Amino acid sequence: MPTASRDVVISNKLGLHARPAMQFVELANQFSSRVQVQSLAGENVCADGKSIMQMMILAAVEGTPLRIVAEGPDAEPAVEKLAALINDKFGEE
Amino acid sequence: MKFGEFIVSEAIVPELKAKDRDGVLRELVGSLVAAGSVPKGAADELVAALIKREKQGSTGFGKGVAVPHVKHAKIKKIVGTIGRSVEGVDFAALDHQPVYSVVLLLSPANQHEQHLQAMNIIFSSLQKDTFRKFLRQSATAQAIAELLDEADQGK
Numbered sequence: 001m002p003t004a005s006r007d008v009v010i011s012n013k014l015g016l017h018a019r020p021a022m023q024f025v026e027l028a029n030q031f032s033s034r035v036q037v038q039s040l041a042g043e044n045v046c047a048d049g050k051s052i053m054q055m056m057i058l059a060a061v062e063g064t065p066l067r068i069v070a071e072g073p074d075a076e077p078a079v080e081k082l083a084a085l086i087n088d089k090f091g092e093e
Numbered sequence: 094m095k096f097g098e099f100i101v102s103e104a105i106v107p108e109l110k111a112k113d114r115d116g117v118l119r120e121l122v123g124s125l126v127a128a129g130s131v132p133k134g135a136a137d138e139l140v141a142a143l144i145k146r147e148k149q150g151s152t153g154f155g156k157g158v159a160v161p162h163v164k165h166a167k168i169k170k171i172v173g174t175i176g177r178s179v180e181g182v183d184f185a186a187l188d189h190q191p192v193y194s195v196v197l198l199l200s201p202a203n204q205h206e207q208h209l210q211a212m213n214i215i216f217s218s219l220q221k222d223t224f225r226k227f228l229r230q231s232a233t234a235q236a237i238a239e240l241l242d243e244a245d246q247g248k
Binding site for chain 2 (some may be wrong): 013062
């Protein structure tokens with residue numbers, strides 16, 4: 001099964017609060033690949049990128065490095081699109 | 094952060110009277126006002142902000158729970174409370190199911206990190222099947238407060 005990963009940094013001022021987390025989950029659910037998001041800041045928390053409840057546990061403030069890992073037939077486009085969403089600051093400041 | 098640092102035990106509502114979303118938001122903010130945790134004059138503004146936030150996207154994240162929240166200049170210290178609905182309330186939840194447990198969170202406008210930490214605590218517990226089940230079954234404010242205490246102690 002193809003896997004792909006991207007390292008990104010949360011760069012919007014408000015961090016990964018509920019609305020951007022929801023945007024991420026909605027986008028992740030458009031892919032059939034399994035999506036996991038790992039916080040690279042200290043505790044190495046890992047969340048299911050398709051679950052809003054798990055994504056909120058990341059508590060990712062501005063500046064938090066994250067690793068997006070996808071596993072499945074569309075792993076590569078999944079990590080690419082999801083990384084772009086974070087790099088675009090979810091359309092926020 | 095722990096539940097004990099922001100959930101106001103005296104403001105927990107074990108049986109919500111309100112039957113709809115906006116009523117629940119009003120009841121929970123009112124309970125925080127009655128407990129002295131939110132200035133009375135800010136109540137209407139906070140309820141309006143919470144309703145506006147729900148309209149942008151429901152905080153009914155599924156599995157019978159909702160976490161309405163807002164950051165607001167009138168809030169100086171992060172506070173929250175919990176309401177329990179026996180019959181369930183329509184929160185336009187993501188899974189289209191009624192909401193039985195509502196965790197309300199009010200944060201100061203400029204403390205993003207603290208807000209995210211409180212959300213972390215809330216969701217760390219809410220994603221556990223047993224926590225959701227016990228929360229839904231806790232019929233008194235004391236039982237709910239004890240459940241939060243146990244979560245704070247890592248039980």
